[in-house]
Amino acid sequence: MSTLLFSLGRWSYRHPWRVLVAWVLLLSLAGGGALAFMKGTDNAFSIPGTEAQEGIQLLERTFPQASGTSAQIVIVADDGDVVTEEPYTGAIADTVAAFTDLDGVLAVTDPFDDMVSGLVSDDERAAIVRLQFDGQAIDVSEETTQALRGISADVRDELPAGAQVALGGDLFGTSIPTLSIIEAVGVLLALFVLIVTFRSLAVAWFPLVSALIGVGLAIALIYAATAFTLISSTAPMLAIMLGLAVGIDYALFIVARHQDQVRAGVEPEESAARATGTAGSAVVFAGMTVLIALVGLSFAGIPFLTVMGIAAAAAVAI
Structure with missing residues (x-):
């Protein structure tokens, strides 16, 4: 050598x-x-043979509607306000409608739906709107992600100055x-x-x-x-x-x-x-x-x- x-x-x-x-x-x-x-x-990252991977695959086969990634927007009312009154109820309704029209969204959970519980805080100052997507985080297009951020910004602009709006969830928890x-x-x-x-x-x-x-x-x-x-x-x-x-x-x-x-x-x-x-x-x-x-x-x-x-x-x- x-x-x-x-x-x-x-x-x-x-x-x-x-x-x-x-x-x-x-x-x-x-x-x-x-x-x-x-x-x-x-x-896409997978670890074959692990219980977590097998659980994900089983969920995809038996209940694909819940196997995809999710996101959520949290709306907190200003001091002295509650999300169960205007202008919050109207803003939340508009948000749910806007989310429903996005590509790749399977379901949007309205916090005020009679069939849903636990998405409005006990003091009625905060509410959560949940989204379920078709596929994992890597399957959600950049256009859809940017649209989510745009809708979140629009809601923040519509609400009183002291209100808070935060976008998060599994979709935003993966960084490459x-x-x-x-x-x-x-x-x-x-x-x-x-x-x-x-x-x-x-x-x-x-x-x-x-x-x-x-x-x-x-x-x-x-x-x-x-x-x-x-x-x-x-x-x-x-x-x-x-x-x-x-x-x-x-x-x-x-x-x-x-x-x-x-x-x-x-x-x-x-x-x-x-x-x-x-x-x-x-x-x-x-x-x-x-x-x-x-x-x-x-x-x-x-x-x-x-x-x-x-x-x-x-x-x-x-």
Whole structure:
């Protein structure tokens, strides 16, 4: 392994533009494939064999009307008012009618229905309007969710200033992780740490850029794979986090060894080959242990964990 890596390091040093162009070309091809063929990630999470999953499946078979997700709007009257009088009764009636017309809504429970109890507080200051949807939270369209928020805002505007309106329930209890400014801040912090470590702005960019190219390629391949198989929505995020972590860390080993050898008087070409052969061998060993651990998630028998592990393993390998 050391001999192979030594030769790879020397060849890469002698042909830097070929190496860089090859990686950028791979990234471009994978990115183009992802844009052309990706079908989006899967937000459904199931744990086969568990009592909870079996209960959900049984409910879907025997009582599908109650197996879907739900939402509710809570209306609290102003001090001195009650929800059983105007303008609250009218606003609640309008809300029930508006909810009934939404796509995907199976049923809306009116708190003032004679067949219903427990949706109006004992002091008559608060009332709850419940909604039952067809399917789980991931099956409810974004348009329907936005319409719910719009109706809630309209009710809030109609009622007296001191009244309170809150929208909640299972529908709003599921959040899918997405990229945010936090990841960008983390990359900048990593760059700062690398600059301090290497005492060189130029050298500090090498581990970071190589990690970003590797993660970009991995994520593009993951999204391209959605054309052929179901990929859980959490898989890309895990691949990004682990890919950046090991990408920067492993490149740091090799670059640090190379920098120390050059400062000690070793020729840059020889140093690059040695660093890749020695520190690179440690990187291969460490990377293999991480790959084994991630692929080992499949032994849990949980589909989305298996996908997460394989996707993250691909990012680490790249």
